[in-house]
Amino acid sequence: MxxxxxxxxxxxxxxxxxxxxxxxxxxxxxxxxxxxxxAPVEDEESRAANARYAVTVVSDGELETRVYDGLGSQHSAFAGLVVPGATGMWRWEEGSRQVAQPDCGCVSEQMMEGAEAADPKACMTDRAAITGRFVNDTTGESWAPEETTMAPDDRWWEVSMTPVGAVGSVGLVTLCVDSYYCGAAHPGVECEQIAMDFSGGQPVKVEIEALSAALGAESFEGLKLGLEEDVEVAAEDAELVALSPSWDAEEGRLMAEQHYAFGACYACSDGEWSSYTVSTYVAERPLKAEVAGERPPQGLRDLLSASGWEVRSVSPVPRMAVATPAVD
Incomplete structure (x- = not known):
């Protein structure tokens, strides 16, 4: 031995x-x-403290985006909807511009005076139109929906926009165009929820179903909708048109309320979406993990679950965008 x-x-x-x-x-x-x-090994608490999340909430009826770390401590705040992307923080902002549009009262007078055909271009008047765009606070780049830049001279029209929230680096804005051809039987409304993905070098428009899978027709069999709830809809016509993100305290993650639209007669329209449609909603539908990302750390989950806030986004912020200054 x-x-x-x-x-x-x-x-x-x-x-x-x-x-x-x-x-x-x-x-x-x-x-x-x-x-x-x-090299020192970063423990779970250190990773949470160094992580940043953009949390958009409804505050006094308006959207506000706050940046928290994974422990639940707030670091900055932004007015409105701000979406973290690969090249910086993309802020939704609205403004106005002057456009020329026909005055339908003038067109009616033409017809009453015996004109063979109305001439809207002879009745042009200036008015303010709303504009909207996403602006990158780091690079100064911007992206605007085409509908907010148009100026048709053959009809009266108006654009309305509602920033909704975000799923990961995808910003959601609902846009509706209300237009009226002077002398027509009635105006028409066309709505669309725009989903812009800022995770790459350039903004890319994506489909709503890329964020949350749509339900099949079997989910809507026998459904009746409308102002009197007696309008029968074709289940196979169900179209997922919009999402409204919200925080699920039990799951500890962001979920979605899905908005479905069905074709209907003009008089049957319920005003929830485009003309000639009626709508229904499906709550607490999961978002796709590859877009929404993993659940945030426990500290931030606890804060959001206990807050009672109307949460519209919980998005990881890339490190390069953390230092972006707050917007008043």
């Missing part, structure tokens, strides 16, 4: 020396391995 212990000691010494020599011979690779081994 004594001789065995001596042999083990010599072997151990040779092993230690060998490791040292191997490290010396390893050059840069050996140095990097040693440096990596000596």
């Amino acid at each position: 004594k001789g065995g212990r001596g042999w083990f000691g010599v072997a151990l010494l040779m092993t230690v020396v060998g490791v040292g020599c191997a490290a010396d011979r390893g050059g840069d690779d050996g140095t990097s391995e040693v440096a990596s081994a000596r």
